[in-house]
Amino acid sequence: MAALQVLKKVLRGLSAVAIFGLATALAAGPIMEQYQAPLDDFFNSTSFEIVAEETDQADWVYESNFKTVQEAVEGFKEFAIRESQETYVLLKNEEQALPIAKDASITLLGLRAYVPVYGNDMGAAPDTNVINGENSQIYNAFEDRGFKVNPTVKEKYMASEQITLKEDGEIDASAKFSDTAAAAELDLGELGITAADYSGYKDAAIVVVGRPGGERKEYSVGGTDSLTGNILGLSQAEKAVIEEAKDNFDKVVVLVNATNMMELRELEEDSEIDAILWIGYPGVYGFYGVADVLNGTVAPSGHLGDTYAANTAINPAMVNYGTDGKNKWANVDEFGGSDNTNSYLINQEGIYTGYRYYETRYADVVGGVDGAAEAKAGTYVNADGTAATSDGTWNYANEVVYPFGYGLSYTTFEQTLDSIRVKGDKKTAEVVVTVENTGDVAGKSVIQLYAQAPYTDYDRENGVEKSAIQLMDYEKTNLLEPGKTQTITLRVDLANLASYDYTNAKTYIVDDGEYYFAIGDDAHEALNNILAAQGYTVEDGMTANGDATKAKSWSWWGSANGVDAQTFSVSKAGVEITNHLSEGDYAMDINAFEGYENTAKYMTRADWNGTYPEAVFGLEAKGRMETLLRNDFIDFKTNDDVSAFSWGEDNGITIYEMKGAAWDDPRWDDFIDQIPISEFLSFAQSAFHNIAGIESIGYPGNKADDGPGGSDSGKMADAGYQGQAYSEMEGYDSKYDNYGTRIAPTPTNLAYSWNKELAYENGQIILGESTLIFNYPIMIGPGMNLHRHAYNGRGGEYYSEDPILSGFTGSAVVQGAQSKGTVVNVKHFAFNDQEGDRSGIAVFMNEQTAREMELRNFQQAFEANGKPASFYEDESKADEYTVGALGVMTSFNRIGATAPSANKGACVDILRGEWDFNGYSVTDFTGVAPKASPKESILYNTTAFCGFGVSVDYWDASYFENDADMCAAIKDNLKYILYPLVNSAAMNGQNISSHRVELDTPWRALYRNAQIGFGVAVGVTVLGWIALEIVGAVQKKKEVR
């Protein structure tokens, strides 16, 4: 009896435990279903597939090039190496030190020679499974190409306790030195390396120096032992290795393994450094390409897409740079954490970043503009690159080591500016350039076409700034054998030469005056060519005399009041262009906010020294600014007439019937009317690696992936061709199971190739083929933020400092990817140029800067601009560059004071209005949280929120359904979602019979088994307890009797 009593109590207690367990398991089910994507990543599982009952070849609109896993692995590898070969920039080559013999005996020195930076960490990290699987170390790649690599030095490096080896004795690629606070380098003495170790391998010393990069990485100014004190200068430890090479080798070659612009003056000026080759981040296979360039198999043809300054910390853009807390809002503590309010960034330098600053100030110095050469202490550099500590003279030669566009070859080219023809409507021009290979080896030449617009009195009076030189277009020649020529016609969009006048005309303007086109091997040379055409020489302070024949001028004339405010006042989509970022809630100009007038003092070339930016610290968030920073600034309307909107209609149209539907297909309204608001909200809240389904139209959802450099999570074990898994095919090799597709050089490398066709192919293969073989219709990429300065640790994921080089490269990648059915998510729209405080930082600038720099850059991809010259002559490419990017991801930072997705000026008026963007717009990992300003973002055509979960209380149809503006926005948003999807690889292989099938996964088994187990436990314990209570009661009754 006593035992039964004890058992009863135990069962009672266990019942509570079992019920709690069952409730937890039941709650876990839907939660885990919501988090399918990360769970699939973690368990390496696939949670659903889309199945069509009967398919035929016609259902496969997009076709992969790779029918087997071997074809895929080899195809990605072949492209990665070919791409890499064109991206490396030869910066110095004294007495033709390069190329070196194919069988040269060389010694690799420097930590980065053994632990190189293959690519960015995190957001675009190269696949370490492939690196390790292929043993893609530098020394292996070099030996594979024929070099004899010093084994003694190699062994001594690999014996270092700081270097991790795999079981097979090779370097472990995942064991990288990724700290951005100090340069990673080892001491040769401590490694036990002596001069005797170099014996037999003294044809050349290859020294590799590098800096890591990646998402969340940030470089700080100063605080190191480099000459300038900057982390981007060479450390003493690195210089010691270089000195060792100089002391022991006749030929010293330095490879720069970094995408952040390093300070290279010391190497450039050192006569004992024979050659410098910028290799950026070569990706998994790129060191084969490095070897190919070093040994002359390929002549280098890359050119810098950024300015390489002597001191990266001394320029106007760096004044307000900071992650050290100085630019926090003074009253930041008054904000709640979910307000996502931290700091602000004011781009007072205006358009003068990168070469626009250095070259324009140089032109004004040469032109004798009053005060252009005067410089305050701390705003210019000495001859050695250190910061000047007293007022003095600004000198271009001191400031810039390698200008934008710089790059050498093993051969020489002669470029001739044959003709320019400005079309009658003045909107486009045709420029014909002939290139001849005048050297001894085959090579590719880059035609860089620059322009100069006049800086007029009108501009000075109205705060319109003009760069003395700006890139307009570029083309890369075919491989030209010695003596061969190629003539290329560049079709120039003159809209990119127009200036945005936000103060008076409030649209794009073109001043009457003399305009120049010039070619040159870099921006500085092109500017010198224009200056030469204008009559200037070295006597006027030029760094070298220019070639006036490489510059041609034309006049813009006849405008009312000397300013043409008509020609570029309407966008290509036919929308009037006017201010959208200069007034009101969506202003990016901080001076437009009440209480902040005259806060920003924008730099002007009319007074370089007087307007050199001074940091603005200690601002308090107040008034309307404060309201906007709290992310809740538009109330729902409750009494609108919403009778015009239909939801949840039964019109019998499934998504698969809409496959391939054009934007103006008459079925769209009936199709979308089937979807209730609740399904839109459910879709919008669930966009991570899985895109949620929409039940009413039979949309089963899709997978998506993070993909600036290829698929983040796809592995060959999951890949296949037209619905058949590679792993189920005969001959499949399981060694490729964990191989992914993040194998190419980093995006900065791609831009430095200056090759639009190559960028298009990158889009086709790296993004497009990832879509097709893994069935990921949505790929989050490419990354297109500008390099505003050298200190963004994530800069390698983006292209360039220049909006045209970046914009055309990104546009080509988008076109290539879309040709394979990828829904791209061009990111991060917009103005993201630092990782510190990136989530919530409020970025301010005037509208001219916004439009002519970052937005002009993105605009190229959304308007499908930058079509390669060769595509005009290729009928098979007739359909390319007809539709712009159909997807975008907004940024972490704010645009002005609002969340980026809630800035109407940027997201609606410019992106969807002026640029006619009709695609999917997703936030960057916000979830439906206050920081994403969800209702405002919905209203301004954000279609989905990447991230986890809902943490606002209004995420219910009842809040939206009585607000006519919200209803209209949701209708628009649904079309913006579905139009790209029905025209993408999401429909590939599908037909009207297609439907979603859920698959068993380990995590589903986990919660289901838990539900069953706890269910049984509840039954057993509760029933047992009740039974024993009854038995006890009966026993008690008997005892009473």
Add this chain to the structure above:
Amino acid sequence: MNFIKKQGVMGWIVVAAVILALVSMIVYIVNSTTGYMDGNAMNAAPVILTIVFIVGAVILLAVSDRLDERVSGAILFVLSLLVAASALVFIVERVAVISDMLNPVNHPDAQVKTVQAAIAGISLYLVSFLAMVVATIGGRLAKKED
């Protein structure tokens, strides 16, 4: 016998569970209305459930010596489920913000603190629940009268 003197071991365990649940509830309220969660709507369910639990537990402690063991055992069972439900709702409410930490972006300090406090609060609820399970098994809260 007064309230304190009459409590047996199990009674004190329930007292401990009540205190833990009270602290957890306070953590939940603060966690839901300040810092990273400031401005978000708070789900009142854990507060209501915990208050009902505390009131019920206090009443039970006061009268348990007059109740049949089966009745007090059943009440303990129900009370333990109230704590369990509070913990469960707290967990569900914080899944999003905790999951968000899985993404390697810059998480504000406020979010990190919110997650840490939430984990602490949930843990206290779970300890309170386990104490109630022990009490439910033990059954008799008051000391046996001599």
